[in-house]
Amino acid sequence: MSTIGHSLLRAQPPIKALFVYNSNPLAIAPQSAEVERGLARDDLFTVVHDLFQTDTADYADLLLPATSHMEQLDIHKSYGHLHLQVNQPAIAPLGEALPNTELFRRLARQMGFSETCFADSDEDLCCQAFDWSDPRLAGLSWERLKAEGHARLNLPPGEAPFAEGGFPTPSGKCEFFSEMLAGAGLDPLPTFIEPHEWRQSPLAAQFPLALITPPARNFLNTSFANSPRFLAQEKSPALHIHPVDAAARGIANDSPLRIHNHRGEFRARAVVSDRIRPGVAMATSIWWRKLSPDGRNCNQVTSQALTEMGGGATFYDCLVEVELG
Template sequence: MPMFSVCMRDCYDTCSMVSELKNGRLRVKGNQEHPITAGFLCPKGALLPKWFHSKDRLRKPLIRTGEKGSGKFKKASWKEAIDLVARKLRDVIERHGSESVLVYQYAGDRGVVNYAFPLRLFHYLNTAMLDYGICDRAGQEALKDVYGTAVGLDPEELKNQRLIVYWGINAFWTNLHGFMLARRKGLEIWTVDVVRTETAKRSDRFFQIRPDTDVLLALGVAKVIIKEELYDRAFVRENVYGFEEFKNYVKTLSLDYVSKETGLSVEEIETFAREYAEKRGVIHIGYGFQRSLAGGEAVRAIAMLPAIVGRRFGFIYDMKTIDKSYAEGVFLRTKPAKRIPQMKLAEYIEKGEVKFLYVYNSNPLASLPNQRRLRRALLESDVFVVTHDIFLTDTALYSDIVLPANTFFERLDIADSYYHRYVALNEPVAKLHGKSNSEVTRLLARALGIKNPYLYENDEEVIRKILELNGLSWEELRRKGFIKVSKRPRKWETPSGKIEFSSQRAVERGLSLFPRYRRFSGKYPLRLLTPTYRMTITSQYHNTYGMIDPHLYISPADAKERAIKEGDEVEVFNDHGKVRTRAKVSEDVPRGVVLLYKAFWVSLLGWNVNFLTADETVQNYGNASAYHSTWVDVKKV
């Protein structure tokens, strides 16, 4: 019997699907009724049955018998494993305090219950929690500086637009349904990026800029629009705080300087400004480019452009569709949480502040920077590591106990999207292996002797409560498979109640009154960019789909300077580490920049780009990551 499913991956699209089991094999297809995901799946989604039926899925709990990372485990019963986790957890809390326990999770699975419910146990125990910074934290903070919120335009409103600018996002790979929606609605498509991506190749216009110069381009575009009086005077007068000061700020900016730094001609910058103002374009602000030391300032500058041309929320960034806080259960805490910056995990382990690490929905030994330091910290400390996952990931290999997880095809859940405004239902289609995050949470609570009823609510009870709190109907969701969240009142939650070009919130955090351009450089000559690959989502699917691209992409000029030819074996290195791979000489990558795709499994490939990235470097915008502010050199082997 066909069931409603929703792809739980950390992806904009959050596709609604129809799934069923036929002759013991899973079949999936896109839900044709869904207005955004429109009945087709991306290449990763089409291969979900291969992932679901993988022979490598964990079936039994594992207890480590050899050294961490050795892969030596013994199989155990669920009772034995859960009892051991509970004993160790109780012992660590008694000896070192609850703040020595850290739950590490992220969006490897975005099901509301599967993502949030386990946090109830750790809130109840008053453990340390993560201060998330790995993804879009810089952009969130920057948009709050300007608008007081990061919630942008409903993509269904694209039908009324003429132009969309993909700024720092390879949407054809990472937001395929959004890209096709823009095409179907007849929008003109522009791309701003450092690399000539697949999106850039399919765009009507491509503006290729140098790394870190996004902020300067945005300020230059603003200067032209203001100077030529192309801005919406009435809108700005009524709704923008600090415009006159901003006008004077950009007046001092030389377009020749903007041209020199960005690599665009003055004519290209002026054309961008005039046509963007005339078409009042929507800007889809990407996540990837903000993961650099210039990221927060760039988003802040870009976010001002829609307001200049009279758009209330003329950007696409994040929907924050529903309030999911009930699932997490912060109300179970009896004291404030100690927050450990996500990017500083190795440092806190080294300092002895983390003695028990519980990992789910994440693979930090693939996704975090400075992997050599993190792995050394785990080996040299007495931290006890528990990982709950579908597969024996790199993180699982460094764990003391590994608990088998199930997939979203095996449990009830719901998921919202950070691109569109729909919540989708996920019904269990079949059961193969493992237990859900909520099941394991209840088992651990019981093993710890906890009586609190909030730790034993079943999945449907949690889902019903969340829907009720958000004014949504469980019955309608069960009937249709998805439901749209009604539009919320749109207001600017800033101190002034307006769009703040001169941001009071930014100044209070020690930032400049207006976005500021800074040049960055490193000890090594080449800037390393580490985007996601089309067939993976961070580290997911590397082990099941087998389709990765391990090449180093390098410009012809940089390759020639190093006597490197297409296919040569090369070593990429800096003070953090080195990796060996083969070169692909490409005009898509500008001089001074090299590219390696991120977060492949070391246990399968032998290396990971995060042996080169730095963890000591974070942004002033919420301790956000700065992966793309990594410098390396390359030599032929």
């Protein structure tokens, strides 16, 4: 996903078909001008499976309706707590909407896959997601979870992960010197790795502000970013900038801004605030492009460069200049 624009334009052999589900890559992927050019290829067949006509769905050759959580069986693991939850469908799927799993089953049949896994029902898949031999699931079963809706993991009160060690390292300890990293040819000690773009980059002479793009208060990536209620609360794309940087550029609160670098540009209104460090600009994200005033969002300027370790995205290695416009 971090290099989907590059892949759609330059992969060899070329990508001829794209199936998009649970995602909106045109809005969320970095350097979105390249993503747009890739999706616009005449020789690319694109299928999008979604509840909404997202920015990406506008480029679909075939748009398939997906179910919501109200219409499908699912399981939810914890975010910072010790409970598991079963999501039972409240209503039957509306119209021709299907969950991902049923669509995959039908595609597998049409494509001639005969492995038994492609006949697994949603309930089969939910049950298979658990390692029932794990002591933390002692006393639990799929039947009990279904009946009760949720259950706490079998852990004593006050239990804290890794309080007694047990890290997934050769020593079982939190290692400051990592033999695993050394074996992979990486620095075994915590060290500073220069960002691809930062204040000491030659590029900073032309683009002196470091741009960060955390989610807007009312959005979750691009989820909820098409809700009229939340759009009204966010008002419009905003760029937060320190008073010192704003004064140097003649910027006041609510000034229309052009944020740009060598990859692209987008527009936002100014929020002048000393909550932002000098030398840093913060753009609230992620706006659907077609719901933004200029049809772009902050990922016009972010980079497809990857991290040295893990090959992750480098959204915050991004230098820009900001001006009235």
